[in-house]
Amino acid sequence: MRKRLILLLIYATFAANLLSEPLLLENALKEMGYAPELQWEPFLQTGVIYDRGHFISFYTGEKDEYGVFLVDGYYIIETPLPYVEKGIIKFPEAFVASVEKAISEEMENDIGLFRVAAIIIDPGHGGKDTGAIGTPIIDGKKTTIQEKGIALTVSKDLYVQLVKAFPDKQILMTRNDDSTISLEKRVSFANAVNLAQNEAIIFVAVHCNAAPYKANARGYEVWYLPPDVRRSLINKSTFDGPAEVIPILNSMKEEEFTIESRLLASTILKRFDEVIGKSSPSRGIKEEEWYVVKKANMPSVLVELGFITNASDARLLTDSTYVKNYSNALFEGISDFVAIYEQPGGFSVFLDKDL
Ligand SMILES: [Zn+2]
Structure with a gap:
């Protein structure tokens, strides 16, 4: 949480500085009728400009140095790079012009706003x-509950709700019965879904927690991929520019998925808090390299619906109304994410608020 605050603080300073600079991206674009939002990651020296559902990912270089920026995570455009001078990011006029051209082309091509085209539900285990x-x-009788069953029950109910609410989206499950599916298969299933360039896919893995040697551990939590895990999303087969730029492009792409995953985690956790919070404690949002989350090239989260090894959580999980509350909350949380993602301006609202 602290990290987000620091980021916003720097963003605020950055925006304030922009107002008194001649080579100001924000001012330049505003004159053209744009009102972009900027996010800057000082450690990686990368940034994202959001404008009505489109975004430009950039990095900084030396003054007069050439490099590239990414349009909507797909198109690569060569340009003089923004550079940092006395702690202020400056945008060369040619960069501003390229950004303006790229965004207006995206709009003209009627690629339109970003939309979530597919939602993949991954019931854990099986x-x-x-x-x-x-x-x-339960009632003096020893009962056995299995994570695979709860994950499937919640996932199936979530599936039905999503199909009803979003007839225009592909709603998919990695399994819809009690079958064994490898982690590799779940991930390749997710990565194989075809998408248009303005379309996104989200991945939600459903699990329950266990702590056999810590019987008092209980509560729900939502995981997402940490920002320092870098995957090869862009490689030599998809990019024919200079090889040394590939890691930079990948870190920009990664940051986009991280922001989105974290937003999804926060919209889900908020709904869990509302619906489940009175019965079982929140353990918050966590970051880890879960296999399914790590390998899926898309915003992805993993939810843990309480501890099966805790007497109170386990008792609750045998109650079908309580379990239904989880699928309802997941549905609401995913719907909140879709609403934010698909609104004109995309993530600008998200950027204005702390999680
Ligand atoms: Zn599990």
């Missing part, structure tokens, strides 16, 4: 792999 097992005492 078949031979039961996931965590709990044995709560």
Whole structure:
């Protein structure tokens, strides 16, 4: 949470400085009728300019140095790079002109606003792999509950709600019965979905937690991929420019997925807090390299619906109304994300608020 605040603080200073500079991207674009939002990552020296559902990812270089920026995460445009001078980012006129041209072309091509085209629900485990097992005492009787079953029940109900609410989107499940599916298969399934250039896909893995040696551990949590994990999203086969630029492009792309994953995690957690928070505690948003989350090239989160190894959580998880509350909350959280993602201006609203 602290990291977000620092980022916003720097962003505020940056925006203030822009107002008194001649080579100001914000002013230049405003004159052309644009009102972009900027986000700057000082550590990586990369930034993102958001404008009505489109975005430019850039990095800085030396004054007069040439490099590239990414348009909507796909098109690569060569340009003089923005540079930092006395702590202020300056945008060469040619850069501003290229950005303006790129954004207006994106709009003219009627690529339109970004939309979530597909939602993949990944019920954890299945078949031979039961996931965590709990044995709560219900009405004086020892009962057995399995993670794979709860994950499937919640996922199926979530699926039905999403299909009804979003008939224009592909709603997919990595499994819809008690079958064994490898992690590799789940990920390749997700990565194989065809998308147009303005379309995004989101991935939600559903699990329950277990802490066999810490029976008092309980509560729900939402995980997303940490920003320092870098994947090769852009490689020599998709980019024929200078090889040394590839890692920079990848870090820009990665940052986009991180921002989106974190937004998705926060919209889901907020709904969990509303619906589940009275019965089981929130353990918040976490970052880790879960396999399915790491390998899926898309905004992705993993939810843990309480601890199967905790007597109170496990008892709650045998209650179908309580389990339904989870799928309802997931549905609301995903819908909130879609609404933010698809609104004109995209993430500008998100950037104005702390999570
Ligand atoms: Zn699991």
